[in-house]
Amino acid sequence: MKATWLIAGAVLLTAVGLGACGERDQVVVYKQGKYQGKPDTKPWENDPATMLYTTSKWSKGDKTGWETAVKSRNLSQNEYTRVE
Amino acid sequence: MARMKFLCDAERCIECNGCVTACKQENEVPWGVNRRRVVTINDGIVGAEKSISVACMHCSDAPCMAVCPVDCFYRTEEGVVLHDKDLCIGCGYCFYACPFGAPQFPQAGAFGLRGKMDKCTFCAGGPEKDNSKEEFTKYGSNRLSQGKLPACAEMCSTKALLAGDSDVISDIYRQRVLKRGKGSEVWGWGTAYGKPDNPQQKAPAGARS
Numbered sequence: 001m002k003a004t005w006l007i008a009g010a011v012l013l014t015a016v017g018l019g020a021c022g023e024r025d026q027v028v029v030y031k032q033g034k035y036q037g038k039p040d041t042k043p044w045e046n047d048p049a050t051m052l053y054t055t056s057k058w059s060k061g062d063k064t065g066w067e068t069a070v071k072s073r074n075l076s077q078n079e080y081t082r083v084e
Numbered sequence: 085m086a087r088m089k090f091l092c093d094a095e096r097c098i099e100c101n102g103c104v105t106a107c108k109q110e111n112e113v114p115w116g117v118n119r120r121r122v123v124t125i126n127d128g129i130v131g132a133e134k135s136i137s138v139a140c141m142h143c144s145d146a147p148c149m150a151v152c153p154v155d156c157f158y159r160t161e162e163g164v165v166l167h168d169k170d171l172c173i174g175c176g177y178c179f180y181a182c183p184f185g186a187p188q189f190p191q192a193g194a195f196g197l198r199g200k201m202d203k204c205t206f207c208a209g210g211p212e213k214d215n216s217k218e219e220f221t222k223y224g225s226n227r228l229s230q231g232k233l234p235a236c237a238e239m240c241s242t243k244a245l246l247a248g249d250s251d252v253i254s255d256i257y258r259q260r261v262l263k264r265g266k267g268s269e270v271w272g273w274g275t276a277y278g279k280p281d282n283p284q285q286k287a288p289a290g291a292r293s
Contacts, residue, residue: 035158037168038211043229056231074248078256
């Protein structure tokens with residue numbers, strides 16, 4: 001029984017000791033045709049209440065709300081709707 | 085939503101370079117880098133001079149994306165073409181591939197060392213935390229995440245430059261073309277330079293202003 005514990009301890013010690021010897025890739029492994037960079041957040045995942053000088057309103061994470069806000073801003077570029 | 089696009093109306097653009105200035109100011113673009121510029125053809129020839137504001141057109145099938153050896157480009161859900169500057173190696177392939185000359189390379193150092201590529205982001209920042217200091221330093225302002233449109237288009241005095249959902253701006257442009265006149269009475273020129281005394285009078289061939 002004692003020998004089993006000793007062997008188990010030795011195996012554990014070896015595993016922990018050699019764990020630091022692992023080698024990680026220091027360079028990016030490129031996959032051709034696939035974006036390799038960092039992920040980006042979606043614009044609607046932001047809370048407009050925290051933004052400075054914005055009149056657009058939507059609730060955080062609401063894609064449709066964000067699209068509606070941007071569309072109304074987009075439509076304001078049409079001055080024919082403002083002068084007539 | 086379809087795709088975010090720019091549309092420049094050559095009948096309205098008065099070459100004021102307001103869009104260029106707005107872009108520079110909004111994104112604090114360094115000296116020597118022009119994310120947007122105004123191109124004029126037939127400069128000085130009366131009736132034939134046309135200007136157009138050009139930047140990254142956020143192509144649906146972007147050549148820059150196709151040629152990048154490190155695949156640092158990505159397209160967002162709104163159709164904006166962006167890139168990760170941490171991956172960019174500044175090789176310049178995207179500059180040769182781009183039909184609009186959009187990719188810019190900051191020159192630094194004594195021997196004109198070419199830095200990482202910089203281009204119009206449609207004021208959508210890049211792959212960093214939205215509206216963070218890191219994002220602003222690398223990519224500039226992220227107006228889309230604030231529910232705004234690119235500064236260049238929102239600043240355009242004659243509304244020659246339209247930006248936004250392609251369906252919406254196409255409709256605006258279509259309505260404009262159907263309603264406006266032709267020649268010097270169109271919106272931008274008339275507003276900027278006044279209406280001619282005799283609109284019917286034709287300019288002499290090859291005349292310069």
